[in-house]
Amino acid sequence: MMHQSHQSHQSHQxxxxxxxxxxxxxxxxxxxxxxxxxxEQPVLWDIDLHVPTGVLLAIVGPNGAGKxxxxxxxxxxxxxxxxxxxxxxxxxxxxRQRVGYVPQRGSxxxxxxxxxxxxxxxxxxxxxxxFRRPGxxxxxxxxxxxxxxxxxxxxxxQISQLSGGQQQRVFLARALVQDADxxxxxxxxxxxxxxxxxxxxxxxxxxxxxxxxxxxVHHDLQTVPEYFDWVTLLNVRRIAHGPVAEVFTxxxxxxxxxxxxxxxxxx
Amino acid sequence: MTSQQEVQLIAAVIxxxxxxxxxFLVLRRMAMMSDAxxxxxxxxxxxxxxxxxxxxxxxxxxxxxxxxxLTVSLVELLNQTRLVKxxxxxxxxxxxxxxxxxxxxxxxAGNVHLDTDAVLLGELAYAxxxxxxxxxxxxxxxxxxxxxxxxLFNLGFIGLFYKELKLxxxxxxxxxxxxxxxxxxxxxxxxxxxxxxxxxFDAVGSILxxxxxxxxxxxxxxxxxxxxxxLWLSMLIGVASALAGYWLAWVLDVSIAGSMATMTGVLxxxxxxxAPERGLVATAHRRTRQRWAFAQQLLVVHxxxxxxxxxxxxxxxxxxxxxxxxxxPDFAAQVxxxxxxxxxxxxxxxxxxxxxxxxxxxxxxxxxx
Amino acid sequence: MLEFFLSLWSSWGDYTxxxxxxxxxxxxxxxxxxxxxxxxxxxxxxxxAMSHAALPGIVLAYLLFGTRDLGILLLGAAAAGWLAAFLLxxxxxxTHLKEDTVLGLLLSVFFGFGMVLLAFxxxxxxxxxxxxxRFLFGQAATVVERDVLTMAGIGALALVxxxxxxxxxxxxxxxxxxxxxxxxxxxxxxxxxxSLIVVAVVVxxxxxxxxxxxxxxxxxxxxxxxxxxxxxxxLLLAGLFGAVxxxxxxxxxxxxxxxxxxxMIVLSVSSIVLFSLLFAPRRGLVWHWFQRQRNAxxxxxxxxxxxxxxxxxxxxxxxxxxxxxxxxxxxxxx
Numbered sequence: 001m002m003h004q005s006h007q008s009h010q011s012h013q014x015x016x017x018x019x020x021x022x023x024x025x026x027x028x029x030x031x032x033x034x035x036x037x038x039x040e041q042p043v044l045w046d047i048d049l050h051v052p053t054g055v056l057l058a059i060v061g062p063n064g065a066g067k068x069x070x071x072x073x074x075x076x077x078x079x080x081x082x083x084x085x086x087x088x089x090x091x092x093x094x095x096r097q098r099v100g101y102v103p104q105r106g107s108x109x110x111x112x113x114x115x116x117x118x119x120x121x122x123x124x125x126x127x128x129x130x131f132r133r134p135g136x137x138x139x140x141x142x143x144x145x146x147x148x149x150x151x152x153x154x155x156x157x158q159i160s161q162l163s164g165g166q167q168q169r170v171f172l173a174r175a176l177v178q179d180a181d182x183x184x185x186x187x188x189x190x191x192x193x194x195x196x197x198x199x200x201x202x203x204x205x206x207x208x209x210x211x212x213x214x215x216x217v218h219h220d221l222q223t224v225p226e227y228f229d230w231v232t233l234l235n236v237r238r239i240a241h242g243p244v245a246e247v248f249t250x251x252x253x254x255x256x257x258x259x260x261x262x263x264x265x266x267x
Numbered sequence: 268m269t270s271q272q273e274v275q276l277i278a279a280v281i282x283x284x285x286x287x288x289x290x291f292l293v294l295r296r297m298a299m300m301s302d303a304x305x306x307x308x309x310x311x312x313x314x315x316x317x318x319x320x321x322x323x324x325x326x327x328x329x330x331x332x333x334x335x336x337l338t339v340s341l342v343e344l345l346n347q348t349r350l351v352k353x354x355x356x357x358x359x360x361x362x363x364x365x366x367x368x369x370x371x372x373x374x375x376a377g378n379v380h381l382d383t384d385a386v387l388l389g390e391l392a393y394a395x396x397x398x399x400x401x402x403x404x405x406x407x408x409x410x411x412x413x414x415x416x417x418x419l420f421n422l423g424f425i426g427l428f429y430k431e432l433k434l435x436x437x438x439x440x441x442x443x444x445x446x447x448x449x450x451x452x453x454x455x456x457x458x459x460x461x462x463x464x465x466x467x468f469d470a471v472g473s474i475l476x477x478x479x480x481x482x483x484x485x486x487x488x489x490x491x492x493x494x495x496x497x498l499w500l501s502m503l504i505g506v507a508s509a510l511a512g513y514w515l516a517w518v519l520d521v522s523i524a525g526s527m528a529t530m531t532g533v534l535x536x537x538x539x540x541x542a543p544e545r546g547l548v549a550t551a552h553r554r555t556r557q558r559w560a561f562a563q564q565l566l567v568v569h570x571x572x573x574x575x576x577x578x579x580x581x582x583x584x585x586x587x588x589x590x591x592x593x594x595x596p597d598f599a600a601q602v603x604x605x606x607x608x609x610x611x612x613x614x615x616x617x618x619x620x621x622x623x624x625x626x627x628x629x630x631x632x633x634x635x636x
Numbered sequence: 637m638l639e640f641f642l643s644l645w646s647s648w649g650d651y652t653x654x655x656x657x658x659x660x661x662x663x664x665x666x667x668x669x670x671x672x673x674x675x676x677x678x679x680x681x682x683x684x685a686m687s688h689a690a691l692p693g694i695v696l697a698y699l700l701f702g703t704r705d706l707g708i709l710l711l712g713a714a715a716a717g718w719l720a721a722f723l724l725x726x727x728x729x730x731t732h733l734k735e736d737t738v739l740g741l742l743l744s745v746f747f748g749f750g751m752v753l754l755a756f757x758x759x760x761x762x763x764x765x766x767x768x769x770r771f772l773f774g775q776a777a778t779v780v781e782r783d784v785l786t787m788a789g790i791g792a793l794a795l796v797x798x799x800x801x802x803x804x805x806x807x808x809x810x811x812x813x814x815x816x817x818x819x820x821x822x823x824x825x826x827x828x829x830x831s832l833i834v835v836a837v838v839v840x841x842x843x844x845x846x847x848x849x850x851x852x853x854x855x856x857x858x859x860x861x862x863x864x865x866x867x868x869x870x871l872l873l874a875g876l877f878g879a880v881x882x883x884x885x886x887x888x889x890x891x892x893x894x895x896x897x898x899x900m901i902v903l904s905v906s907s908i909v910l911f912s913l914l915f916a917p918r919r920g921l922v923w924h925w926f927q928r929q930r931n932a933x934x935x936x937x938x939x940x941x942x943x944x945x946x947x948x949x950x951x952x953x954x955x956x957x958x959x960x961x962x963x964x965x966x967x968x969x970x
Contacts, residue, residue: 046568082592093819101817107811350861350921366898366902475744478741478744489733522751527748
């Protein structure tokens with residue numbers, strides 16, 4: 001209901017009438033004609049992406065391809081030079097509650113004096129609003145999220161005492177506690193051991209089974225077909241975007257990585 | 268030489284001497300080390316004085332230099348415990364040494380010429396009266412001799428180890444594999460900074476030492492990225508600030524050190540605004556120029572991406588520029604006009620087409636396509 | 637020790653000492669609490685730059701309004717400190733200069749300009765300017781009851797703001813990008829928190845002076861961090877350490893001639909830091925040394941007996957700070 005009213009309200013104010021060629025369902029994430037530039041140097045050129053609801057999507061591409069920038073543009077953290085992003089048909093700032101973000105693990109100081117449970121509760125700060133402190137309800141939600149990532153035993157730990165994989169799972173739990181419909185994750189497999197990687201991918205599949213949409217910036221081409229059902233090949237421009245079976249081809253990969261086909265999952 | 272000329276000469280020599288190690292401090296992200304060292308050398312001077320009871324003793328100089336190195340070592344020691352981050356370590360170490368120095372002065376050396384105001388500000392105006400004589404011949408003001416000595420020392424050190432310093436600054440790991448001992452170089456550099464700070468400290472006070480070490484290299488860094496150019500440009504800027512500051516102080520009858528520091532700031536603001544490539548004005552100018560070029564590029568890329576797609580008619584229309592690219596109608600119309608004039612886009616009622624030239628442009632920008 | 641408390645007790649009767657000690661305690665609480673944010677956000681030296689930058693503000697306020705009123709002078713100081721913080725942000729954004737360079741630049745240029753203005757002020761016929769240079773090294777002895785009340789009022793306001801925006805400031809300090817995705821006005825919060833740090837600096841100028849102010853921000857926070865892993869506890873402890881150091885420093889400085897108050901406060905708080913770095917449980921260096929010794933003993937035992945002793949694993953303690961060099965690497969495990 002809410003969603004519907006958002007939608008119609010939207011189309012008058014901010015969004016032109018959707019073109020008839022779009023699929024009938026509103027895409028979870030719709031990026032259209034997005035260009036991002038740093039100091040007039042394009043980092044992303046005219047990107048179009050429609051991410052349908054309920055898929056596990058990997059964004060892959062070489063270093064400097066603009067993967068993280070694309071994610072930050074979707075989250076409104078960088079200002080685009082042109083184009084727009086819609087989350088379920090509305091701009092990000094109206095849909096914040098429906099988006100959970102998992103930043104790169106290295107983006108924060110893990111020596112910060114705070115506990116695991118505390119970090120996870122931060123996921124509720126947006127919903128809490130000004131001046132209200134997290135209470136029993138937030139605590140229970142956070143503990144439940146920690147249970148999902150199998151870290152409930154670590155709730156009281158100082159965050160610097162965790163291993164890299166555990167830190168990554170704390171960030172996951174923080175996004176889970178937001179109870180979002182879309183999860184955006186920047187390199188969640190970076191520097192985690194094989195067991196954690198398994199656990200994380202299991203969790204992502206569970207999210208998909210519950211109808212959530214998960215977008216992951218990913219590095220390891222080898223695991224793309226196994227882990228994901230959609231893929232975006234990115235190198236400043238959108239090289240290809242669609243179901244893995246259709247677009248994750250040698251030809252597309254070689255276009256993405258500039259002919260260096262050694263990157264192919266053949267090892 | 269009149270004492271006025273001598274003051275200017277001293278200021279110029281010290282400014283040049285400070286600029287040289289300052290360049291490496293700025294490039295190695297250790298600018299605040301000059302803040303710490305210029306304050307803590309007081310500790311060395313005081314301890315040296317208490318041991319010798321002689322303000323002219325070379326032991327004071329040695330003590331001050333050793334304190335500079337001690338400061339750096341303490342900061343790194345704290346940093347290595349991983350309990351304290353580097354910036355906090357600097358903020359912890361120098362107030363302690365400075366506090367001890369202040370207390371030592373007021374308790375044991377209160378009646379001596381070592382008052383704390385002079386510590387911050389120096390007494391450049393009196394520098395010509397402290398002269399060195401040798402067998403009855405006047406060799407000149409002590410500050411000038413010391414300053415020149417330090418300047419030559421700095422020039423010599425940087426001249427000798429130019430390529431090692433350069434590599435250790437830009438790629439310490441590679442420097443280490445070449446056997447250049449970055450740690451040794453680092454500490455040598457810190458000794459140089461300390462020696463320079465001590466020499467300058469006496470004449471211009473600790474705050475101007477920071478100004479002369481950091482501001483001219485920062486200004487030069489806005490004008491060039493080449494290390495060699497940056498070194499002589501920093502010296503030039505330092506000398507210019509010193510002389511301009513001297514005359515400003517003379518005209519306004521104010522503190523010489525303060526007005527020199529102010530002039531280093533004025534020159535920096537000048538470069539910040541008007542540097543030929545990096546200045547705010549040049550950047551703003553370039554931005555507007557690039558904005559149109561960029562918008563046209565964006566237009567052709569957009570048209571190219573959607574050529575042959577199912578939504579081609581929708582996307583390749585003037586209306587889409589407003590609706591999809593989020594350009595204002597005015598801006599979109601202007602970009603389109605420019606693109607048409609440049610012969611990269613052809614307009615035909617409500618459809619936009621790329622010309623051959625436009626297609627080439629679209630394929631040339633970025634990767635893939 | 638007993639002697640110290642006796643002197644504390646007897647000196648408490650003295651009005652000046654009581655005011656100085658109270659003022660120092662208030663400053664210690666404010667700078668201790670707000671310094672935690674400065675240290676955690678790696679802005680430890682911002683306080684140093686801002687305190688130096690405050691000088692031209694103080695003198696300008698005096699020249700413009702012709703008054704020695706502490707409130708007006710401190711407003712000038714706050715304006716200049718705030719301007720320095722703003723310039724730091726805009727210069728680092730518009731150039732490729734690094735933050736430390738810009739800090740050094742602002743600190744020295746602002747201070748130099750302040751000296752130029754001070755020379756003007758000293759040419760004024762009124763003798764009032766004598767009070768201006770007290771900000772250089774601080775002159776705690778000039779603190780009167782009204783000053784202490786002003787400081788306490790400003791401090792209370794700052795602490796109330798910290799309490800009100802507790803979770804926002806915490807998230808801003810830990811993960812500003814994530815805070816922005818949740819819809820927090822990150823820019824505004826940043827400005828607010830920086831302004832509070834300016835307030836702390838300004839309050840301290842009269843007590844400890846320009847040069848030593850940075851220690852009042854950094855030291856209590858660093859000491860407090862060693863004893864706790866919770867932000868709330870850290871802030872409380874830092875405030876406590878700051879207050880204790882303020883009182884101890886003030887009383888000690890009154891106990892003998894030539895012990896200036898500012899430096900004595902700084903030495904007191906630095907002693908707390910040293911003690912904390914050495915002896916704090918779990919993080920302290922001495923604790924770590926004992927830990928290593930014990931591990932070595934266990935290892936020897938294990939090698940002699942061909943087995944580890946029951947229920948004592950040969951491992952670093954689970955709650956020791958992790959060594960980044962042995963962080964798990966996905967690449968290595970394959």
